[in-house]
Amino acid sequence: MMFEEIVKNATIFSVKKIIKNSMNSYLHVKDYQEEVVRDFDKKKNYLLYMHIPFCHTFCPFCSFHKYKYDEERAKSYFKYLRQELRKVYNEGFHFDSLYIGGGTTLINEKELIHTISLAKELFDIKEVSCESDPNHIAPSSLKQFSNLIDRLSIGVQSFDDEILKKVARFEKFGSGEVIEEKIKAMVDLIPNTNIDLIFNFPNQSEELLVKDLKIAQTLGVSQITTYPLMNSELTRTSMNNAFGEQSNTKEYEFYKLINQELKSFDKNNAWSFSKKRTALNDEYVGSHNEYIGIGSGAFSFLGGNLYINAFELDQYASLISQRPHAIIAGSHFARREQIKYHFLTWLFNGKLDIDKFNATFETYIQKTLAQELYLLKRAHAINIKENIITNTEFGNYLALCMMKEFYSGMDKIRAMFRQNHLKLAV
Ligand code: SF4
Numbered sequence: 001m002m003f004e005e006i007v008k009n010a011t012i013f014s015v016k017k018i019i020k021n022s023m024n025s026y027l028h029v030k031d032y033q034e035e036v037v038r039d040f041d042k043k044k045n046y047l048l049y050m051h052i053p054f055c056h057t058f059c060p061f062c063s064f065h066k067y068k069y070d071e072e073r074a075k076s077y078f079k080y081l082r083q084e085l086r087k088v089y090n091e092g093f094h095f096d097s098l099y100i101g102g103g104t105t106l107i108n109e110k111e112l113i114h115t116i117s118l119a120k121e122l123f124d125i126k127e128v129s130c131e132s133d134p135n136h137i138a139p140s141s142l143k144q145f146s147n148l149i150d151r152l153s154i155g156v157q158s159f160d161d162e163i164l165k166k167v168a169r170f171e172k173f174g175s176g177e178v179i180e181e182k183i184k185a186m187v188d189l190i191p192n193t194n195i196d197l198i199f200n201f202p203n204q205s206e207e208l209l210v211k212d213l214k215i216a217q218t219l220g221v222s223q224i225t226t227y228p229l230m231n232s233e234l235t236r237t238s239m240n241n242a243f244g245e246q247s248n249t250k251e252y253e254f255y256k257l258i259n260q261e262l263k264s265f266d267k268n269n270a271w272s273f274s275k276k277r278t279a280l281n282d283e284y285v286g287s288h289n290e291y292i293g294i295g296s297g298a299f300s301f302l303g304g305n306l307y308i309n310a311f312e313l314d315q316y317a318s319l320i321s322q323r324p325h326a327i328i329a330g331s332h333f334a335r336r337e338q339i340k341y342h343f344l345t346w347l348f349n350g351k352l353d354i355d356k357f358n359a360t361f362e363t364y365i366q367k368t369l370a371q372e373l374y375l376l377k378r379a380h381a382i383n384i385k386e387n388i389i390t391n392t393e394f395g396n397y398l399a400l401c402m403m404k405e406f407y408s409g410m411d412k413i414r415a416m417f418r419q420n421h422l423k424l425a426v
Pocket residue numbers: 054055057058059062063064066102103104133155
């Protein structure tokens with residue numbers, strides 16, 4: 001193995017370890033028996049995340065928080081969600097962007113329209129980004145959202161029928177060709193359309209990945225997001241059942257291929273490519289330093305604190321009826337961990353203005369993160385010129401690894417709650 005490659009592998013290993021260690025502070029979540037009073041800047045605009053936790057059926061790679069759809073249950077959930085919207089309004093928050101994630105966000109259009117409309121009525125929301133699956137993008141349905149949603153992100157994952165069959169999406173959403181046609185039919189209805197693809201599926205070849213990327217570019221979408229397959233604790237068994245053991249050995253090679261194939265696009269962050277660089281993308285964690293999550297199982301990050309809403313639907317409803325919010329647990333980041341967290345999210349966006357970063361977080365990273373900066377420079381992951389850090393391609397890959405570790409930490413929290421370790425009785 002060449003010396004340079006050894007350094008790169010060692011850096012990937014070290015960076016993952018740093019993030020894993022940092023995530024341990026996340027994982028020291030405490031349950032909050034009492035009502036939480038959140039300290040925040042009433043003049044500031046935050047991002048609002050809204051979670052819709054329902055799907056008709058589940059995909060084996062998906063670790064998101066969700067329940068099987070039941071219309072009555074969903075209607076009742078939306079009612080409490082709107083109640084929570086009013087509560088964050090009464091708490092004094094201001095939001096200028098709304099991100100709706102799931103689950104299957106468009107699973108009950110009427111309720112969603114009602115809820116987005118209320119959010120727009122209460123807050124001066126300038127942009128709404130919403131996830132969707134390929135079954136809820138029929139032009140007749142989407143027309144209702146053309147004035148409500150600015151960006152729709154469609155989870156395609158792959159156009160390859162064999163992969164779609166293995167991840168149980170072929171029967172659910174149709175063949176690759178059917179999905180292509182569905183996207184072509186709707187692409188002009190919403191100002192920005194993104195499609196999500198996953199790479200590094202076990203047994204995926206370079207040819208199959210390139211084919212997916214080429215198809216994606218023919219559909220007229222303004223953004224393409226390419227996620228590495230995540231090794232979540234919540235999905236490992238179902239993925240192993242579908243594909244056999246997973247491996248990361250080809251991940252970096254695939255990533256280089258993606259960059260090559262999408263070189264005519266601007267990079268919004270390490271895994272999002274668009275025709276025109278935009279802050280409107282799937283990673284609200286990366287584009288917003290702080291955000292408030294509403295809905296069952298939603299996370300908020302505010303003032304160095306992670307807050308976690310009740311997962312279980314009855315508990316969520318009960319808390320929203322009785323308290324100002326549905327927070328059941330949380331953790332506090334030590335100051336250094338906060339700096340590292342923000343450093344990661346800024347680096348994930350590809351560029352970091354050191355002076356701006358230092359001023360925003362009242363720090364001096366040349367000293368506080370001297371070790372990390374040295375490591376990244378030594379591995380040729382970053383360049384620093386006139387106090388601006390820019391990622392190299394390898395740096396972008398490292399940022400992707402870091403974000404992947406971050407999401408894997410979040411999954412661990414979901415797994416803990418799924419096992420009911422921290423369930424709060426109300
Ligand atoms: S990938 Fe989408 S449709 Fe599949 S289980 Fe996850 S949220 Fe539901």
